[in-house]
Amino acid sequence: MDPINVLWLITIPIVSLFAHLIYTESYSVPKHFFLSVAALTTFLILYLRALRKKEPIVINFTVFHILFGLFWISSTASIINIARDNPYLLRYSLDVNLYLLIFVFLSWFFSNYMNTREKIEKIFLVFLIVSVVVAANGVLNYYTGYDVFVGLSPDITYRGRIRSTIGNVIFVANFLNMLTPLALYFYLKSGTSKLTKILSFVFITLSFYILLVGQVRSEYISWVVQILLGLSFITLEFFSDSRSTRKKVSDFLRCGVWQFIILVMVLLVVAILLLAFPNPLNHYKRIGEIIFSPIESRITGEVVQEDFIRRKVAWLAAVEIWKRHKVLGQGIGSYRYYGGSAVAKVCNENPKYRFAWQPFDTVHNDYLQVLAEVGLVGFGIVLALFVWLLTYVFQNYSKLSEDKKTLFLVLTLSFTPFAVQMFFCYPVQILPNSLLALILVSTGIGEYFNIQKNTKLRVKISARIVFLIGFIFATLLVVGVFLRASKFLSDVYSRQGKVALYSLSSLIETEEPKNGELLKNNSTVSNTALQSYQEEIKNNITTAVLSLYKSIKINPSNGIAYYLLSNMLGYDKTLSMIHTNMKEFFDKLFKEFCEASAKEFINSLAHTLKTEELLELKSLYVSLSLLDISEKVSLYPLVQLAKTDRISRIMNRLSNMALKSDLSDKLRVALSNEIEKKFVELEKTALKTIYEFSGGWITYMHAKNPDIETATRNKEDIHREVIHCVLNSGELDSKRLSLVKRISDFEREVCLDLERNGYWGIPDAGLTFFTTFAKQLAEKDKDRAREILKSTLRDYKEIYNLVVQKLEKDSRFVEEFETVKKNIATLLKAVLSRESANLNEIVQDSFNKAYRKALENFINYDFSRYVEIYISELRESEFGIRKTIYATSPWKYFATPVIFAVMNNLQNIQDVGMISRIFGIVRLLVDPSFATSMFLYERYQIFKHMYEYAQKIYQLLGQDLLH
Structure with missing residues (x-):
């Protein structure tokens, strides 16, 4: 058997079914790596075969491949803007660009390789077998919350459990919907083996089941498009040869009508059981365990409108990014970084969109993501590519022989859900959906189906040129695989570090209180337990720090690793543990990440600080430097909040030092300048934090938890946290008071907008501070206190009236x-x-x-x-x-x-x-x-x-x- 055939018969199940959160946070990371390796292996086999011939070879490609290649070139050109605006993102952008090149190669490969019906049916039969596993696993999740591959799959909604090995319910439904026409083809086709027919029947039933309970509205839209497209082909067929059409209908009625009737009856029963009345199969028509809305609620006007506005905000954010670089775009793969600030801008400039803030790292529209990242050039190429495909499908269909038309129609209908879903989500970024779509298109335009000479090109290349081009292409693919491998390995280490860090936090919370009791007892049992606890702490701290450090070194664009490592250095308990168990490594982190100017400043303070004070100051500066890097590769509001905290604590320590009487004039001036510099940073970061969260608590509850106890106790009120950072940074002077006022004004503005639009917004952080401050100030300066209260009452009057009315x-x-x-x-x-x-x-x-x-x-x-x-x-x-x-x-x-x-x-x-x-x-x-x-x-x-x-x-x- 051909080794390439074996390779892809193995690769398809791997990229479809491999999923385990013990390795990475995301299902997709290892899948992309495995696909890259398979693509590189395929190319090397073909390259070596071509070199062995030592003679010119003929390469076949189509207009589609030319357009796809031009799109890759445009994405390469877009990297110029990334390099100019933020060089820290260059590695990630290059990674995405070379991964796109892998898809360009695979498109050409499958177009030429899938040149017989046997090969085509064999590949899609593998997809069908895989999809049965995916569908069965989805149904298991729906009823039990347990995933065969991942383990427990808890979710607040029943439909949310249907994540299987693909991703969330949207992508599972999309994958199954894409394969449904192929399953119907195998089920109704004469000559199909009984086992394949049974498999197809089972898949269609399970797929229909999941598509109903999954309530993915975009897939229902794709059904309409598929029906309209199918009717177009039937109309085309009828007018081109009505006799042939009647014959096909007659053959179908004779051979497949009973199979079709049985299938329709079964699907009708499934639909009645799931939709007609409450019963155990539909969880009594509830969306979720603790959500008692009926399943039909997802298609009510209010819900659809809210979801549409959330999508619309992401789409408008993409347009905002595109405006910066209209021709070449911001850069391939850049939305994940620039999207957050763009969403915040859209929400803050349009009060009715405040509630629609979301931490999306994609546009939820692949077409607009292309516009934002690759500009008008890339968007124009994609538009031309789809126009050409649509034209090609109808022109080519009418010229196909009768034995090919059905399968060609099936491939077209199978690709339709993917194209539709690209308007509402990001299936291009999800394997195996994008791989299946690529094979569907590549097969449809490939050697077996394409009979339009004006769409095909044949180029004869000499052996020497083959060697040169092949070597360059192989080098690019090797670099692409290396970048994918480094991302995969970095994510593995990041996951290990995160797990160790959570384990450490749990130990500190649950076990540390017991140590006080153990220390009081000098028994052997107590000493043994204490030693065991200390050893576990040491192991977790070492694993966490080293894993996160390795993750950063392997992939410098892993923002979460910087963030987690920064948190470990930014808090007293974990810092003391690091210094106790890994002193030399801490010194290494200080030398490597702390900026030169900060090192010089800290060293100038060394003789005036105690050892513990110097250690804490060093750790805060290193922590801040790590957050600065994290901000350059992952612009999330939580990073901004952490930066605000570190700057505040640095200012607090420096302000306390400035009170010492034994400082030299030179050192006192240096301290004053550093405090002033840090206040400017604090002001910028604090305002940026609340700006980028906007009204985010409607979607992300932890930004302002409805539970006031949790909000004030567990840092789950963004405005209170930022105000606290300002207050904690030093003496409450006019500058800090002015900054608190700006924070409070923004909180009130956002809350007012939310209340006016039917959502909750309670600006109690600012009101609580100014009421308390005025009460405190009244003991010394009653006139000033009264002035503050007068201003506060005037500012909050409007929202107070709204609250009273409510x-x-x-x-x-x-x-x-x-x-x-x-x-x-x-x-x-x-x-x-x-x-x-x-x-x-x-x-x-x-x-x-x-x-x-x-x-x-x-x-x-x-x-x-x-x-x-x-x-x-x-x-x-x-x-x-x-x-x-x-x-x-x-x-x-x-x-x-x-x-x-x-x-x-x-x-x-x-x-x-x-x-x-x-x-x-x-x-x-x-x-x-x-x-x-x-x-x-x-x-x-x-x-x-x-x-x-x-x-x-x-x-x-x-x-x-x-x-």
């Missing part, structure tokens, strides 16, 4: 509180009814009573008193340590007895799994992603009473009654 006139909260109760009761019933109807009745009764009491106490809660106590605690603390004082959640306090009331009824239950499931259900009461309305209600109330408290202080100051 709380007093909007019945939404009452309705949503009741919905939360019903949903939890439904979930409890689903679990308890399997055990005992009587137990279900008892638990439901306890739950309802406890819930009513909790809700009554919550609604009648004195939020005014809550605000007074909270402000009092903040006022008595220093600004630098205020972060340690967090707001508590009244709802959590009242909801906790409800959880206990339910669990107290389960003491006689022996099934631990059932107890765990019930606990997970009732605990949803304190989950802000489920009981969102409760947390928003209390946050609105706190904001309302905070404003009224500021009014009260203002009035008392005017009457000189505040003490």
Whole structure:
């Protein structure tokens, strides 16, 4: 057997089925590497065969290959703009460019290699076998949340579980939809083996099943396009030869009608079971375990409109990027870097789009991504390529012999879902979808089907030219494979480092408190346990640091590795562990990553600092340098937030040093200059952080968590965090106060825009600070405090009125509180009814009573008193340590007895799994992603009473009654 044939019969299953998150964060990284290796191996085999002949060879190619090659050349030219704007992205851009060259080669290869029906059917049969595994695995995920290849595949929605080995549900559905016409071909074709027919029948049923429950709307659109395209071919066939058409219909009715009827009946039954009425097969028509919307909700006008606007924001961001370099584009592969800031710009310049902020690293439209990255030149070539393909399909079809027309039509219909999905997502970047699409197109324009002489070219090349061109091409492919391999290996190390870091964090949180007790005991057991803990800490810290460092050295464009390593050096506990266990390596990091000017400055301070102080300052500067590099290769808002934190802490340490009395004048001036320089950086980074997050908490809850306790305790309120960084950077002077005001103004502006457009936005970070600051300042300067309060009350008046109106006139909260109760009761019933109807009745009764009491106490809660106590605690603390004082959640306090009331009824239950499931259900009461309305209600109330408290202080100051 031909080794190339064997190679691709192995490669196709590997790139389709290989998936395991133990190696990398993404399914695609190893798949791209394996495909690159297969392409290079194929080329080397063909190259050696050509050299062995020692005679001129003839190369066949088409207009499609010429256009595809020109597109690669245009992408190469676009790298000029990357090199000019951000050289740090050059390696990644070159990687994408050479990977594109691999696809250009594969297009030519498959066009020439797939020259017989046997080869064509064999390759697509392999895809079909693979797709059955993918579909079956998707169904398994849908019902159990377990993936054969990856393991547990939990997701908040049932449809979200259908990720299989391809990627998320969108790409799984797209892959299966692409293969459905081919499966129908094998199923209805006379002469197909029974095993293949059974396999095709199983695939079509599973694929239809997943496409229904997956609810991928773009695939439904592709069905319409496929039907219209199919009707076009039928019309063309009828008018060209009506007798032949009638004969084909007659043959089909005679040979395949019963197979077709059986298939349609089965699919009809599947559709009825999944869509007609609630039943276990469709999870009682719910989208997800804790989302009780019916599955039809994904096609309602409101949901479609929201999703469309989110896509539209990404599309407009692509246009924004394109405007910078209209001809050649920003550079191939550059959207992942520039997209975040472009999305932020679109959201911030169009208030109605604030809610649509998202951390996309692709455009979700491959055509517009080409426009942004490769400019008008690349976009024009792609447009010409598709126009040529469409023209070629209809012209070539009419000239094909009867035995080829059906298969050619099937290939065309199979490619259609891919082309449609390119408008809404990024299937070009997903294997095996893009590989399947490439083979479909390449086969359709290749030697077997293409009979249009004006679309084909044959070039005769001498052996010497073959050697030269082949050597250059092989070199480019080898470099491309090397870059793919380095990315793969770098991601493996990055994943190892991340896992070790999380393990380390877990050890510190769970085990460290026990060490205090172990140290009190001098027993052998205690000493052994302590030594074991210290050894585990050492192993994790070593693995994390070395893995992340290796990841950076192998692939300098791995932004996440810089970010994680920076975090390890930026926090006291992990830093002390690194210095204790890896002192020499820390010195190496300092020498390698710390800037020369920073090194010189730190060395000038060495004689005035204690060892621990010097170590901390060194680590903060190295951490900041790592974040500077991370920012150049992965422009994410979290990197900006981390930079804000590091700069703030550096300024804090330098400000404390400046207070020392034994400093020389020269050193004092140097400190002053460095602090001033760092403040400029702090101002820029702080404002950039909040600007790039915009209204991101609607999509990314951790940017401003609805749960005020989590928001203030776990750094899940971006505006509070940035304000804290400013306050912690040194003495609160006019410059810092002005910066806090700008941050607060932006927070309020974003929240107002969100509230006006039907989303939540509570600007409590700024209001809390200025209310507290004015209360504190009133003890020294009442006039200044009154002036600040007057300005604050004026600034927040409009959104205060909106909040009051929402709380007093909007019945939404009452309705949503009741919905939360019903949903939890439904979930409890689903679990308890399997055990005992009587137990279900008892638990439901306890739950309802406890819930009513909790809700009554919550609604009648004195939020005014809550605000007074909270402000009092903040006022008595220093600004630098205020972060340690967090707001508590009244709802959590009242909801906790409800959880206990339910669990107290389960003491006689022996099934631990059932107890765990019930606990997970009732605990949803304190989950802000489920009981969102409760947390928003209390946050609105706190904001309302905070404003009224500021009014009260203002009035008392005017009457000189505040003490």
